[in-house]
Amino acid sequence: MNKPTSAVKVLVVDDQPLIVEELCEFLERSGYRCVPCKSGSQAIARFSEDLGIGLVLCDLHMPGIDGIELIKELQRLSGKHRAFEAIMLTGRADKQDVIKALRAGFADYYQKPVDLNELLNGMQRQEVALQEQQKSLQLGHLDQKLQYLSESLDDLYQDLDKVRRGPQWSDAADGEVSDLDRMKIPTIFTQLSPRQLGVAQLVGKGQTNYQIACELGITENTVKLYVSQVLRLTHMHNRTQLALALASSPGSSGGRQSATAH
Numbered sequence: 001m002n003k004p005t006s007a008v009k010v011l012v013v014d015d016q017p018l019i020v021e022e023l024c025e026f027l028e029r030s031g032y033r034c035v036p037c038k039s040g041s042q043a044i045a046r047f048s049e050d051l052g053i054g055l056v057l058c059d060l061h062m063p064g065i066d067g068i069e070l071i072k073e074l075q076r077l078s079g080k081h082r083a084f085e086a087i088m089l090t091g092r093a094d095k096q097d098v099i100k101a102l103r104a105g106f107a108d109y110y111q112k113p114v115d116l117n118e119l120l121n122g123m124q125r126q127e128v129a130l131q132e133q134q135k136s137l138q139l140g141h142l143d144q145k146l147q148y149l150s151e152s153l154d155d156l157y158q159d160l161d162k163v164r165r166g167p168q169w170s171d172a173a174d175g176e177v178s179d180l181d182r183m184k185i186p187t188i189f190t191q192l193s194p195r196q197l198g199v200a201q202l203v204g205k206g207q208t209n210y211q212i213a214c215e216l217g218i219t220e221n222t223v224k225l226y227v228s229q230v231l232r233l234t235h236m237h238n239r240t241q242l243a244l245a246l247a248s249s250p251g252s253s254g255g256r257q258s259a260t261a262h
Contacts, residue, residue, distance in 0.1 A: 008127055009033045009050060013043040013058035013070065014089065019112075023057065026116050032123070040065025040073075047074050053084065054130045055123060060090040060101060060109075068104045075105055083133035085126040089114060188234050188245065196233070199226040203239050204246035 010032045014020045017038055024034040035053060037043040040062055047053050056074065060067040071086050078084060088101050088109040098109055107129065108122050189197060195216075202212045209227070213220040227239070236242050 006032050006127060007052075008054040008130060009035055009052040010055045010057055010123070011035045011037060011043055011047055011053045013037045013040065013056070013062070013067075015039060015059065015062045019059075019089075023114075027057075027120075027123070030120050030123075039063075040067075040070040043070055044073055044077070047084075048077055051082070054134075055126060056084055056086040057119075057123070058086065058088065060088050060097060061092065067106075068101055071101075071105045081137065083130060083137055085130045085133075087119075087122060087126060191233055192230060196226055196230050199223060200230045200234075200242060200246065203227060203230075204243045206243065 010027055012020050012023050012027070012034050014023070015038060020036045020038060024036050027034050032055075033052075035046050035050060037046055040058075041064060043056075043058065044065070047056075056071070058067045058070055062070075065073070067088055067090075074084065074086075085107045086105060088098075088106040089112055090097065090101075090109060091112040101109060107126050110119055110122065189200065192200065198216065199212060202215060207215070209220050209223045212223045216223070230242065231237070231239075234242065234245070236245065
């Protein structure tokens with residue numbers, strides 16, 4: 001009776017081809033899709049190419065790249081965006097080696113010759129653990145995207161409300177246009193909201209998106225959005241044109257010095 005195929009692929013790594021063949025045959029009968037490898041370097045290449053690999057079953061003692069070095073490299077490749085679980089196989093159950101392997105990131109280990117049914121149970125447990133890891137990663141990515149979206153929408157709604165109430169350049173309660181509201185603003189900038197104008201002013205001072213984000217307490221992505229809006233509304237092509245336009249306005253001594261320097 002064929003068992004349902006798991007969505008997770010298993011990377012099977014051992015320098016003994018017969019062991020790889022036996023393990024793959026058993027796991028595939030048990031519902032897993034396997035990626036056989038006969039060396040650590042081959043396993044690294046296959047892991048990089050196939051994002052479906054989520055379980056790694058590998059020998060501890062192998063020539064070249066051993067099991068511990070392999071897992072460390074796979075962890076480096078995975079970073080914070082990909083999860084996997086690893087099970088170690090060893091023919092020599094040296095206590096120090098086992099401890100070192102578990103500390104390196106192996107979730108479990110089995111001594112050769114392996115009891116295949118016990119191994120299968122262990123694989124199933126690690127598959128459940130992997131699913132939890134993947135769920136946490138996905139939720140983390142979604143939370144981050146929602147945070148960016150929420151901050152951007154909040155800023156945009158505030159600007160929309162100010163535009164509907166009419167341009168109030170003298171109202172600088174948020175401190176974003178505290179300098180610009182005391183100078184004559186070029187006509188081309190009067191259509192901007194207070195937040196857009198505040199961002200434009202900081203661009204004119206030569207600040208980076210990161211610096212602007214820190215000063216205004218918004219995300220860097222939101223700053224990029226505002227800069228794009230300002231350029232579109234003022235029909236300018238780049239930040240340099242924007243900075244020069246602000247520098248040419250009366251009362252902008254810092255801007256005139258910057259323009260003269262060029």
